[in-house]
Amino acid sequence: xxxxxxxxxxxxxxxxxxxxxxxxxxxxxxxxxxxxxxxxxxxxxxxxxxxxxxxxxxxxxxxxxxxxxxxxxxxxxxxxxxxxxxxxxxxxxxxxxxxxxxxxxxxxxx
Amino acid sequence: xxxxxxxxxxxxxxxxxxxxxxxxxxxxxxxxxxxxxxxxxxxxxxxxxxxxxxxxxxxxxxxxxxxxxxxxxxxxxxxxxxxxxxxxxxxxxxxxxxxxxxxxxxxxxxxxxxxxxxx
Numbered sequence: 263x264x265x266x267x268x269x270x271x272x273x274x275x276x277x278x279x280x281x282x283x284x285x286x287x288x289x290x291x292x293x294x295x296x297x298x299x300x301x302x303x304x305x306x307x308x309x310x311x312x313x314x315x316x317x318x319x320x321x322x323x324x325x326x327x328x329x330x331x332x333x334x335x336x337x338x339x340x341x342x343x344x345x346x347x348x349x350x351x352x353x354x355x356x357x358x359x360x361x362x363x364x365x366x367x368x369x370x371x372x
Numbered sequence: 373x374x375x376x377x378x379x380x381x382x383x384x385x386x387x388x389x390x391x392x393x394x395x396x397x398x399x400x401x402x403x404x405x406x407x408x409x410x411x412x413x414x415x416x417x418x419x420x421x422x423x424x425x426x427x428x429x430x431x432x433x434x435x436x437x438x439x440x441x442x443x444x445x446x447x448x449x450x451x452x453x454x455x456x457x458x459x460x461x462x463x464x465x466x467x468x469x470x471x472x473x474x475x476x477x478x479x480x481x482x483x484x485x486x487x488x489x490x491x
Contacts (some may be wrong), residue, residue: 307482
């Protein structure tokens with residue numbers, strides 16, 4: 263069965279450091295992978311999308327890598343800030359189907 | 373751009389009653405809309421996918437007669453929870469996708485969610 267695993271339920275880092283979140287998957291061939299941010303009691307907010315034929319995507323302090331051989335995506339937040347504290351979800355998708363990981367709760371301490 | 377709204381943002385209802393949740397794409401045409409349910413500290417679980425003008429496709433284990441989905445226009449989808457029970461209490465989130473969005477057509481945009489409490 264399809265499985266999407268995000269490295270840890272919670273990640274605590276110090277302000278200014280780089281946060282690295284992992285998303286691994288099995289039994290799935292996504293055409294693209296997305297990362298979302300979700301704050302408590304809110305819907306997810308789209309951050310980045312990366313296609314299966316792309317290795318890396320950047321947007322401001324965010325960077326996503328996608329390795330279809332390892333079946334893994336890494337999500338980096340550089341120069342992290344307390345405002346980056348939230349739950350980050352990875353989502354794998356093809357044309358009409360999208361599946362979410364359970365999320366990693368990131369806390370950035372000042 | 374790409375704003376999705378949901379109404380209501382929260383609702384409390386009595387067991388046995390029905391509740392309707394609306395999902396609207398405000399500035400784009402949503403050819404496909406998705407409904408998710410999320411329990412506390414868990415990820416989003418896809419309930420159903422609906423394409424405008426056709427019947428929704430439900431995920432395994434989701435009762436289509438209990439969770440009625442209508443996607444009658446390119447900007448509106450509704451989820452009706454019929455004969456609600458306390459175990460239906462959850463956070464319901466819709467998302468929308470449309471080919472008219474700038475950039476990758478596969479981006480999905482989420483509504484703010486609806487908190488349903490059944491007493």
